[in-house]
Structure formats: structure tokens, C-alpha cells
Amino acid sequence: MSLYVTELRRLTKRRLTRLLLVLLLLGLAGVATAFSFSSHKLSNEAVAAAQAESDAQYRKAVEHWEKSVVDCDAAKARGEDTEEQYGPNCGRDWQPQPEMFDPKWNLPYQFDFRAEFPMFIAVFAGAVALFAFLVGASFVGAEWASGGMMNLLLWRPKRLAVLGTKLAAVLSTVLGVSLVLGALWTLAFWLIGTYRGTTAKMTAGAWQSIGLDGLRAVGIILAVGALAFALASLGRHTAMALGAVVAVFAISEVAIRIAVAVLSVPFGDRYVLSTYAQAWFLKQVKLFDYQACEFARGQCEPAELLITWQDSSLVFGLGTALVLVAAFWAMRKRDIT
Numbered sequence: 001m002s003l004y005v006t007e008l009r010r011l012t013k014r015r016l017t018r019l020l021l022v023l024l025l026l027g028l029a030g031v032a033t034a035f036s037f038s039s040h041k042l043s044n045e046a047v048a049a050a051q052a053e054s055d056a057q058y059r060k061a062v063e064h065w066e067k068s069v070v071d072c073d074a075a076k077a078r079g080e081d082t083e084e085q086y087g088p089n090c091g092r093d094w095q096p097q098p099e100m101f102d103p104k105w106n107l108p109y110q111f112d113f114r115a116e117f118p119m120f121i122a123v124f125a126g127a128v129a130l131f132a133f134l135v136g137a138s139f140v141g142a143e144w145a146s147g148g149m150m151n152l153l154l155w156r157p158k159r160l161a162v163l164g165t166k167l168a169a170v171l172s173t174v175l176g177v178s179l180v181l182g183a184l185w186t187l188a189f190w191l192i193g194t195y196r197g198t199t200a201k202m203t204a205g206a207w208q209s210i211g212l213d214g215l216r217a218v219g220i221i222l223a224v225g226a227l228a229f230a231l232a233s234l235g236r237h238t239a240m241a242l243g244a245v246v247a248v249f250a251i252s253e254v255a256i257r258i259a260v261a262v263l264s265v266p267f268g269d270r271y272v273l274s275t276y277a278q279a280w281f282l283k284q285v286k287l288f289d290y291q292a293c294e295f296a297r298g299q300c301e302p303a304e305l306l307i308t309w310q311d312s313s314l315v316f317g318l319g320t321a322l323v324l325v326a327a328f329w330a331m332r333k334r335d336i337t
Contacts, residue, residue, distance in 0.1 A: 003162070007169040017135055021177065024131045028181065031123065032188040039111035039196040050106040061096040111197030114206050117189050118213050122281045124185050125217035132174040132225030133241070139170055140229050141238030163331045167229055167324075174225045178218050186214075216280055216309065223320045230320075230327035248273070264291055267305045273315070280312040 011017060040046070072082045072090035082090060143166075193199040231241035252273045260268030266289045269275045279285040289303040 003165045004168060007166050008172065011135070011139055011169050011173055014139070016138055017173075020131050020134055024127060024177075024181070027127055028124065028185060032185070032192070035111070036192045036196055038109060039192060040108040041196050042107060042110050042198075046107060047103070050103040053106045054101045054103040058096060058098055058101045061101070065091065065094070065096055111189075111193055113190060113193030113197060113199045114201050117186075117193075117210060118281075120185070120189055121210070121213045121217050124182065125220055125281070128174075128178050128181065128217075129221045129224040131177070132170075132221050133228040133245075135174065136170045136225040136227075136229035137232040137238045137241035139232075140166055141232035141236070141241065144233070144236035145238070159331050160328055163233065163328060167226065170225055170229050171222055174222060175218065178221050182214055182218070186210075213281070219313075220277075220280060220316065223316055227320050227323055230323040233327040234323070234330055266291060266303070270305060270307060275307055276312040276315045279307040280309050280316070282309075284308045 068086060069090050069092060072086040075082045075086075076090070087094065140163075190199065228241045228245075231244045232238050234240060235244075252271075256271050257268070259265075260271060265271075267287045269287050275285055275287070285307045287305040287307065289305070
């Protein structure tokens, strides 16, 4: 039996892997189920009821306005100052208009698959990325902590091949889970849109855009799994990966934000990782530099900086590659015992 098949079986048979998979399934199913109850298919009766409610609100507003004008005229006839309470001309210029009462505001929420599903792709990516992180870190971390790695290297003394095979087993498992659950996730929200929302305007171009969003989601999931694996291998413990993530979060989202704010660095958000995470899923994020504006001199158009998903791929790809190279280099050089 090949080493890859052996490692793949060991990974999939681990109790932690199965437990995390069950929790992931329950979490995703819970989100989809709960959301399905919040969406409502808009019938002709619901639209008509919303229009009737909007018309009633308009009539009530007009009645209130007419009464306000009459009260203002009466107060003015008594010699009272009415401008502060009723406005100039007794508010006659503020008559409510029908377009101010849009019937859409009275309609129940309806899920729009084309407009809103990309957001749920990001939710899916976050949940599966957490699964990938825990599985990747614990798989190799437990091997180092328990001495299993040393025993394996006695049987297969090729260090880099062993570590690479373990990484391949982790990534292929994560990829399989992502593809299967991604297909089920898409199907679930398509059904929600079909029966409790709308799937209008789903053209070939819209499906292509959703497909690209899905590919980016899978890419970030695999990167997280590889990064967790490499960090745990470097530290020879699962806790190393967890500690490194906490440290990076504290530095990126707290320390750097404080530093760029104190130093008034232009476009300070370009130095934090969350900006690149947003750009990865939203395709681009536009940053503004309001510090260059002197509002006392009038209107100002702040300078702009565009962060694209290509920039994010460079940041995340380079970071993951560097940590992987460090892990394999350490595996090649360090003492195993």
C-alpha cells in the first residue's frame, strides 16, 4: 500500500476529523435551514397588500400634513411665532408625495439568489476554512507530539517525501470536502431561492461569476489548510498553529491599526490582512485617504487606492509559500528525536 493511501486513511479515520466534519455539516445545515424560514416567496396577494399599506400610509401622512398646516395658520392668526415649529410657509412646501411611500418597504424579505448568494459563499468558505485549519494543524501536530512522526521516519526515512505526502493527504481531503459540501450548499440555496425566494436573472454570466467566487473560496480554504499544517510542523505541536494565528491577528488587526492611526499613514488599511480577505471575496476594495483633504476650504475628493483580488492572491499566496518552505526546510535540517 502506498504511503499516500495510508496517510489518507489515517486522516479520514481520526476521531477528530470525523467530529469536525459532523460539526461542520450540522453548522452549515443549521444556517441554511434557519435562513430558509426568514425568506418568503412574494405572491400577488402580498404585493397587493404592500401596495394597500403604502397607500394607507400616504393618506395618513397627507392628513397629518393638512392638519399641521391648519394648526399653523391658526397659530399665526393668534400672533404666535410658527416658523420654528412648523417651518417656513407653515410647511406647505413639505407636502408628502406618493413616491415617498415605496410599497417595497412593506414587503416581507425575499432571498435573491443572484444578488445574495456570493455572500453565502464567503460564509461557507469561513466555516470550511476553520475545518481545514483544525484538521491540517492537528494531523501533523499530533504526529510530532505523540512520537508517531519519528516512528514513521524509521519506516520511511525520506523526510521530505513523508511530510509532503501528509500535506497532500490533508489538502486532498479538504478539497474533496469543499467540493462536495460546496455543491450541496449551492443546491440548498438554489432551492431556497426557487421555493422561498427568487432565482430571476440567472444568466450564463451570473453562473460564471458564482463559479469564480467558488474557486476563490476553495483557494482560500486550501491555503488555510496548508498554512495550518506548516505552522504545526514547524512548532511540532498543534498549539503552534493556533498561537501563530492569534499572534498574527493581534499584530495585523490591533497593533498595525493603532500604529497607522497614530502615525497618520495614508491608506493604513492596506497593511492589515482583513482588507485583503475582503478584496478576495468582493473582488476589490476601495480605500480612501481623507487625511489629504482640507474640508475648511470646501469640498474635497479624497485620494483612492484600489485593492484587488489579484493583490490578495499575491499576499496570501506568498505568505503561505514562505511558511511551507520554512516547514520543509526545518524538516530537512532539524533533529527528529
